[in-house]
Amino acid sequence: MQFFDPSILQSGQYHDWLVQGLILSLQLTAASFVIALPLGALVALMRTSTFAPLRAAGATIVEGIRNVPLLAHLLFWYFAFPELLPDSAREFLYANNPEAVCAVIAMSLYSGVHMAEDIRSGIRAVPASQLEAARSLGLGRFKAVRQVLLPQALRASVPPLLSQTVNLWKDTSVATVIGAAELMYQAARVETASFRSVEAFTFATLAYLTVSLLISFAAHLYQRRYPVRPA
Template sequence: MPFFDPAILQSGQYHDWLVQGLILSLQLTAVSFAFALPFGALVALMRTASFAPLQVLGSAIVEGIRNVPLLAHLLFWYFAFPELLPDGAREFLYANNPEAVCAVIALALYSGVHMAEDIRSGIRAVPPSQLEAARSLGLGRLAAVRLVLLPQAFRAATPPLLSQTVNLWKDTSVATVIGAAEMMYQAARVETASFRSVEAFTFATLAYLTVSLLISFAAHLFQRRYPVRPA
């Protein structure tokens, strides 16, 4: 019997692939969320602005992004967008994991416009008297929005925003089509190399389910701790 069993070594390698895919999926979710949330807040403020051109621009951004499938966004940012860049910027992109970068751009924009609608609902839930009171205390409009309006709007919008985070987590699986080595990519890689379909895709399924349930549980705890009361 050989001292090193090749089957055991390969099994460990397959496990490493799946764990690496899980880590990349979590990273894609976290980085995309970090860009999507402020982008969504900006678009929501544009849509609720009193300046009509800003409202039109905000609506155009939302409708233009959310009415195109995520897969089309991914393919555009991965295949078409680099061709629009100067040579130096394109070479820099290709040298720095372009699959992950383009996946983050597509996921952040796509999730951001959906978050914008949730934040807009939160803004509309804040009584106008709150801004009026802030202005009467001497705050400028931007300071009143930043210190008074947005904190209350985010609190009201947190449960739907967490639901959008679940969607963002699950949407990372689409990045496999452009070769991002996330969890579904690695599960398919293990299946191809070992024909262990049950183990590979069970791991991926349980990982998606576990993280989704954890985020949903966080939303449930938040709703119990901070129930949204009618204004």
């Protein structure tokens, strides 16, 4: 008679793997968003600048990044980028979770240029008279943009930026191709170790769905609280 079933411990281990993958996916999303948002704001300001070379540089960044698939970005930053680094920097990268670091770099750039286009639309939605009024009050162009134009543009851009955040959350699943131990990687690991395909991928599916719906619900609440009014 068997009094102890080792599969009980294994089930707990599989659960831990899935939870660890979910946590890493959330961390990748948060870290990428923190980098992508200011990057998007900077590129949007470049694209709306009155200085032609800055506009050209902004357009080059956007078109050069968003027209390359995220998968290609991930593979470049993970396999090619470390080879361009000095030996000491490469060793430091390899000693500090290179899969997660390279995933954050790739997703930050990819999401950042898409956010830039949303913020640029928000900037265009702000009446030009707002900037002119700020300048007439004695603010320099930089202060007028930072204190008057950009806050209004970001507020108008919140709904599409939240949609981009949903895309960013779902895009973390692609990081499995470079070995980042995020949710899809761990679900596949559980399936390989236990053949529990239904449980592993149902957990992953429900996790992606739940977080996506929470972000979408936040966007809905924001739109109800701050409806976009015509200028």
